Amino acid sequence: MFPMLTLLSMFYYICLRRRCRSGSRGESLGGRRALVDLGQRSTLPVTVEVEQYAKEVLDFSSHYGSENSMSYTMWNLAGVPNVYPSSGDFTQTAVFRTYGRWWDQCVSSPAQIRRTPPSFHSRDFLELAFEEQVYPTAVEVLETYHPGAVVQILACSLNPFTQNPPADVRWEVLWSGEPTKAMNPQARQFSPTIRPINFPTNLLRLEVNSSMLEYYTELDAVVLRGVRERPILALYKMPMIDISDLSDGEEDLSETGGALCCRSAAADHKHSLGNGYFDKLPYELIQVIISHLAVPDLCRLGQCCKLLQQHCSDPLQYVQLSLQPYWSRLNDASLAHLQPRCTLLQRLNMSWCGNRGAVTAAGFCSFIRSCGMSLVCLELSCCHFLNEMCLEVICATCPRLQELDLSSCDRLQPQAFTHIAKLAHLQRLILYRTKIEHIHNHIFYHESFIEDYDVVVSLLAARCRGLVSLDLWRCRNLSERGLAELVAGCAGLEELDLGWCSSLHSSSGCIQLLCRRLKRLRKLFLTANRTVCDNDLEQLAANCPSLEHLDILGEDINTLTSTFKNAVMINPLWH
Amino acid sequence: MLSVLSYGRIVARAVLGGLSQTDGRDYSLITASCGFGKDFRKGILKKGMCYGDDACFIARHRSADVLGVADGVGGWRDYGVDPSQFSATLMRTCERLVKEGRFTPTSPVAILTSAYYELLQNKVPLLGSSTACIVVLDRRSHRIHTCNLGDSGFLVVRGGEVVHRSDEQQHYFNTPFQLSIAPPGAEGVVLSDSPEVADRSSFDVQLGDIILTATDGLFDNMPDYMILQELKKLKNTNYDSIQQTARSIAEQAHELAYDPNYMSPFAQFACDNGLNVRGGKPDDITVLLSIVAEYTD
Numbered sequence: 001m002f003p004m005l006t007l008l009s010m011f012y013y014i015c016l017r018r019r020c021r022s023g024s025r026g027e028s029l030g031g032r033r034a035l036v037d038l039g040q041r042s043t044l045p046v047t048v049e050v051e052q053y054a055k056e057v058l059d060f061s062s063h064y065g066s067e068n069s070m071s072y073t074m075w076n077l078a079g080v081p082n083v084y085p086s087s088g089d090f091t092q093t094a095v096f097r098t099y100g101r102w103w104d105q106c107v108s109s110p111a112q113i114r115r116t117p118p119s120f121h122s123r124d125f126l127e128l129a130f131e132e133q134v135y136p137t138a139v140e141v142l143e144t145y146h147p148g149a150v151v152q153i154l155a156c157s158l159n160p161f162t163q164n165p166p167a168d169v170r171w172e173v174l175w176s177g178e179p180t181k182a183m184n185p186q187a188r189q190f191s192p193t194i195r196p197i198n199f200p201t202n203l204l205r206l207e208v209n210s211s212m213l214e215y216y217t218e219l220d221a222v223v224l225r226g227v228r229e230r231p232i233l234a235l236y237k238m239p240m241i242d243i244s245d246l247s248d249g250e251e252d253l254s255e256t257g258g259a260l261c262c263r264s265a266a267a268d269h270k271h272s273l274g275n276g277y278f279d280k281l282p283y284e285l286i287q288v289i290i291s292h293l294a295v296p297d298l299c300r301l302g303q304c305c306k307l308l309q310q311h312c313s314d315p316l317q318y319v320q321l322s323l324q325p326y327w328s329r330l331n332d333a334s335l336a337h338l339q340p341r342c343t344l345l346q347r348l349n350m351s352w353c354g355n356r357g358a359v360t361a362a363g364f365c366s367f368i369r370s371c372g373m374s375l376v377c378l379e380l381s382c383c384h385f386l387n388e389m390c391l392e393v394i395c396a397t398c399p400r401l402q403e404l405d406l407s408s409c410d411r412l413q414p415q416a417f418t419h420i421a422k423l424a425h426l427q428r429l430i431l432y433r434t435k436i437e438h439i440h441n442h443i444f445y446h447e448s449f450i451e452d453y454d455v456v457v458s459l460l461a462a463r464c465r466g467l468v469s470l471d472l473w474r475c476r477n478l479s480e481r482g483l484a485e486l487v488a489g490c491a492g493l494e495e496l497d498l499g500w501c502s503s504l505h506s507s508s509g510c511i512q513l514l515c516r517r518l519k520r521l522r523k524l525f526l527t528a529n530r531t532v533c534d535n536d537l538e539q540l541a542a543n544c545p546s547l548e549h550l551d552i553l554g555e556d557i558n559t560l561t562s563t564f565k566n567a568v569m570i571n572p573l574w575h
Numbered sequence: 576m577l578s579v580l581s582y583g584r585i586v587a588r589a590v591l592g593g594l595s596q597t598d599g600r601d602y603s604l605i606t607a608s609c610g611f612g613k614d615f616r617k618g619i620l621k622k623g624m625c626y627g628d629d630a631c632f633i634a635r636h637r638s639a640d641v642l643g644v645a646d647g648v649g650g651w652r653d654y655g656v657d658p659s660q661f662s663a664t665l666m667r668t669c670e671r672l673v674k675e676g677r678f679t680p681t682s683p684v685a686i687l688t689s690a691y692y693e694l695l696q697n698k699v700p701l702l703g704s705s706t707a708c709i710v711v712l713d714r715r716s717h718r719i720h721t722c723n724l725g726d727s728g729f730l731v732v733r734g735g736e737v738v739h740r741s742d743e744q745q746h747y748f749n750t751p752f753q754l755s756i757a758p759p760g761a762e763g764v765v766l767s768d769s770p771e772v773a774d775r776s777s778f779d780v781q782l783g784d785i786i787l788t789a790t791d792g793l794f795d796n797m798p799d800y801m802i803l804q805e806l807k808k809l810k811n812t813n814y815d816s817i818q819q820t821a822r823s824i825a826e827q828a829h830e831l832a833y834d835p836n837y838m839s840p841f842a843q844f845a846c847d848n849g850l851n852v853r854g855g856k857p858d859d860i861t862v863l864l865s866i867v868a869e870y871t872d
Contacts, residue, residue, distance in 0.1 A: 071696035530759040
């Protein structure tokens with residue numbers, strides 16, 4: 001009996017001590033909590049799970065609100081939630097600029113670049129920094145309206161607050177999925193199962209696609225749960241070993257996110273056997289076959305043999321090039337390797353690429369100098385490495401450029417934009433969220449820091465008579481005078497976005513004038529213009545038979561449904 | 576001999592006073608609020624810091640303490656608009672701006688302008704109007720910066736005397752300056768003053784200074800000497816006694832407002848302008864009472 005008692009009491013003592021040690025160490029640090037987790041995920045006796053809200057929003061592709069505002073801007077994602085668990089349209093949430101398919105269906109939307117992999121769904125992104133680096137166990141996104149837009153969650157090995165950034169920066173996909181639409185638009189906590197990774201992180205990136213949603217998705221906060229000590233995971237899958245990993249020397253395109261890079265096949269590895277049936281196929285046929293491959297696969301294929309190497313380096317395969325899906329792996333070396341193949345490049349999409357030092361201005365300039373002669377379309381959204389020199393090189397090297405997207409390129413100083421005047425054939429120019437201040441010839445603006453839009457618009461009316469699409473979203477001081485000049489000068493306008501132009505009042509007759517003059521109007525956005533009234537809509541219905549997209553948010557409107565036969569309405573006041 | 580001693584005391588005080596100016600301690604405001612709505616409407620539960628159509632806020636930031644009051648203009652009720660929404664949203668927006676650090680302590684007018692701009696960002700328009708008074712204490716420099724639009728205001732009391740006060744801004748009798756958002760089409764008809772026309776002031780404060788920020792419901796019913804009398808009863812700087820004093824001031828004003836025979840400052844002013852009235856002025860009353868103290872985290 002006594003040994004039993006001693007044994008029992010020992011047992012009891014050990015359990016008690018364990019419980020004591022595991023008592024909650026209340027660590028509350030402005031949005032962070034440490035919870036003690038016994039048993040479930042721990043492989044060590046006690047693991048501490050840290051829960052953090054975002055500390056800072058570092059980067060994003062767009063937002064609905066004005067740059068310095070707190071309403072509907074991305075800055076609302078930092079810190080604890082403001083709205084959740086309430087649902088609805090609140091100004092204290094983070095909202096992207098677009099949703100649904102409306103903007104894709106416009107005349108002015110760019111054509112899709114060939115070879116974009118179908119698994120790449122992302123249209124917008126945002127990057128969040130947290131206080132402490134942890135090995136993530138869960139990521140919770142608090143969505144408060146029309147959820148379902150998150151398509152990818154990634155984690156970065158870099159600590160954004162560090163003074164000495166390391167040379168290599170890795171991004172791992174924690175979760176990816178298809179764009180969805182939740183059954184009801186109410187608030188929800190989205191917490192997908194994430195992959196384990198082998199480095200601690202405090203920098204997350206969310207990629208978003210709202211094309212299936214009926215209205216703007218609104219995000220309130222993001223929670224990162226993780227552990228401080230690296231978990232010993234029995235089921236940890238080793239990254240797949242790629243064929244290209246077997247070769248030594250330069251970096252290869254690998255699953256764990258090496259640089260996007262193509263090696264030229266070494267001359268030593270020659271087969272004495274022929275290339276089989278490939279030798280019998282005509283050149284053009286092989287070209288057609290490989291034209292269906294995505295760019296990384298194309299590069300890998302070129303390492304097989306000399307014949308395929310020749311095919312895969314043919315500049316005709318690189319007439320349209322979208323590097324946006326590979327943004328995490330693109331760097332100067334990749335550009336240098338693609339350079340000899342891209343001499344016939346016409347459409348290049350490098351949006352989101354090259355940040356955090358991966359691509360330098362010099363590397364980009366050298367690429368453009370050798371490959372940019374035939375460029376017609378250049379998408380450089382959120383390319384933070386761009387500086388004035390790059391823009392100068394672009395404008396000097398690409399005389400035939402018709403489309404240029406510089407949205408969110410915030411390192412470009414105002415004087416850099418003077419170079420754009422040299423592009424004589426420009427048809428589409430996007431300067432959303434840039435620092436442009438002055439007016440130039442034949443340029444149209446997307447909500448920038450310009451003081452007087454009336455002057456801009458009158459210049460446009462004088463010089464750009466063939467203007468088809470104009471986006472004056474949030475051009476606060478645009479008045480009816482400016483609008484009158486615009487519609488007089490650019491009668492061929494098919495798309496006009498006058499959302500949040502608070503100085504335009506219907507009582508001045510400017511909207512009716514607009515309707516009478518712009519016969520070819522297909523898209524008209526009058527978002528948040530509370531002065532729109534029935535008379536305006538009657539004029540619109542009478543004069544604009546091609547109208548397809550209309551955005552109004554008004555109060556005195558009674559004739560909505562009966563007036564428009566063809567128009568597809570979006571954003572009526574109450575949804 | 577005595578004069579030498581008193582001279583020495585003056586010199587010593589001046590020297591010590593000079594030394595305390597370079598005092599590196601940060602100041603803070605210990606604030607309590609109290610108020611009463613004009614009619615207690617049953618069943619309408621307002622969120623804290625709203626009294627009738629009045630609203631107020633108290634916000635702390637690393638660099639400053641900020642407080643404000645706003646008096647919603649009741650006339651909107653006749654047009655089907657709830658006047659308390661505008662003032663409450665304005666104050667909540669100011670509070671959010673301060674908490675997120677989107678302000679400079681030296682410019683309370685900028686806080687008001689930003690908050691007004693944020694109100695305009697709502698998709699569903701927020702109709703109504705209100706006065707506004709914002710008081711900012713800059714911790715490091717020991718200065719108070721204020722702005723006042725309309726007939727709310729503040730008093731600064733030191734040593735039992737009023738050393739600073741705000742001025743009322745009125746267009747005409749009982750029509751103060753006001754920030755407003757009007758229904759579309761009515762913009763020309765509705766009074767709408769820009770935040771830029773707010774009255775600004777800045778002054779130094781010392782430890783122990785009392786700052787009373789209130790809407791016109793207080794100042795129209797209680798003359799200064801009554802307020803000072805109540806403030807004399809404030810003995811120490813802890814939150815509870817400040818709360819108690821604020822409550823007693825608000826209660827007294829509330830009682831006087833419904834006294835038909837009392838010659839309130841409002842009645843006095845009316846008489847001076849040729850209107851023969853007497854009695855208090857029933858109105859929403861909001862009182863924010865603050866004391867300047869040392870900053871403790």
